[in-house]
Amino acid sequence: MGYSIEDLKLLREKTGAGIVDCKNALKEAGGDIEKAVEILRRKGIKVAEKKAGRQTKEGIIESYIHTGAKIGVLIEVNCETDFVAKNEEFKEFAHDLAMQVAARAPSYISREEVPQEILEKEKEIIKEQFKDKPEHILEKIVNNKLNEFYKEKCLLEQPFIKDENKTIKDLLTEKIAKFGENIVIKRFVRYELGEEA
């Protein structure tokens, strides 16, 4: 087979993918688990794209209170069926998201949510900082700095705190592929003690 039963078990746990998919991926990867994960994720993304746009009326509200109770988060994560909403791993996913928000304090879910006036202000500040650079370089700098801004402020673009090699968007895509349902992070709120309401 080119891989062991343990490899197969590990890959299934790691990805949550079906047994046939895992066997094929391991065969294709020559027994290399990391490669097999890559192969599955590429497939997963395809699955996810098909699922996106489907109605998500079920889901859960989850919270996370950081040790010391000075930071707290409330989050709503939607899926298509109550069956998935009740799944332990779905709950863990929502909990991880709440922890992520507590730790990294995003302001938005996606870059599409950033208001135009905030974006314009950011661009202005960047241009001011690099005003000595020639125009064609400045444009690249602005784009790079804006991407950094998105990566900091938008939940979906942040590196996942439990595995910095993937973004929250990657994690979401994995879960969509795994559960075979569209999943949407609908809204969140983060309280920090003593900040202005």
Place this chain on the structure above:
Amino acid sequence: MGYSIEDLKLLREKTGAGIVDCKNALKEAGGDIEKAVEILRRKGIKVAEKKAGRQTKEGIIESYIHTGAKIGVLIEVNCETDFVAKNEEFKEFAHDLAMQVAARAPSYISREEVPQEILEKEKEIIKEQFKDKPEHILEKIVNNKLNEFYKEKCLLEQPFIKDENKTIKDLLTEKIAKFGENIVIKRFVRYELGEEA
């Protein structure tokens, strides 16, 4: 003494008041615990009034997720010292408040927070409903109906779900008296699955 050691213990547990205050209250109440609570609460309210207005920079963020995870609440409750913030009973108080918000879905903390335009709209609706009544009666009806509105929509005016004989304001006053610190319910948010964000 006119009361037993058990009565004294019970009263202290019930009110959290000091031993001397409890002894005096029991004596004054002739051993009637309910009366003694009343006496202490009247004193408590006095204490609370003195404490109100003092700065509250400490406190906790607490959450409550209702069974089934379709309703969730995040709340910030402030006090003066981290010592009180770390107290188990303070945490229970914050938890009770979060449960209250989950169950009774208030829109505001106090009646002072209700926006003028909402209030005007409410008055209009009430006047429309009772337009056949003479002017001097109509005024009373409007006041009564507005009080009902406050009692439904403002957390502090809602009857406490665990003891409908007191309002949340009463409960807050008790806690202020008990901890000897000003306590402020700063903000809350309530998510219900699938509602418009």
